[in-house]
Amino acid sequence: DIQMTQSPSTLSASVGDRVTITCRASQSISSWLAWYQQKPGKAPKLLIYKASSLESGVPSRFSGSGSGTEFILTISSLQPDDFATYYCQQYNSFPYTFGQGTKLEIK
């Protein structure tokens, strides 16, 4: 199985900050990576697919980059609605695997 490792596990930030979350794959997954946002008690919401493609309806302050084994999710200017947990997921091969999550907290 491909292991996905996110860092940091927890991130404290303020409204208006620029934040980055890193996801590393245990082997190359090309650009077959998705990012999801999850709020407490809710289902994950797709933000980014194919490493850098923005899902329809997702604000442009979210962006993704990377390929191979290292990927980054960037939120350019944090909004109150962005405080949540973020997961990366590889779909290069089965079984699909997710990172352990990054919890974005209000500083």
Add this chain to the structure above:
Amino acid sequence: QVQLQESGPGLVKPSETLSLTCTVSGGSISSYYWSWIRQPPGKELEWIGYFHYSGSTNYNPSLKSRVTISVDTSKSQLSLKLNSVIAADTAVYYCARANCYYCYMDVWGKGTTVTVSS
């Protein structure tokens, strides 16, 4: 707009079979790949497996011996059966849709909580 709704017993006894249904509304169940994903309390997401209406399936090897996923196109329902459950199977179970064989999941249900306990 397509919506997914999971349903099933919230409590299952150890060694019994967990059975869940996901009802698809507002869209066709055909031509898509339908997955089940679970999330134990306080833990990360775990992909269980997928079913394509053509009959193609793919399961997580960690659960393959205990899992069956199927689709009833006449009812627009996806089902999950997990045999011989143990406490570690306690989780929120989600169904989700993907557009292709190797693909991200673009539509998710709200999830249903299943507790394994006697």
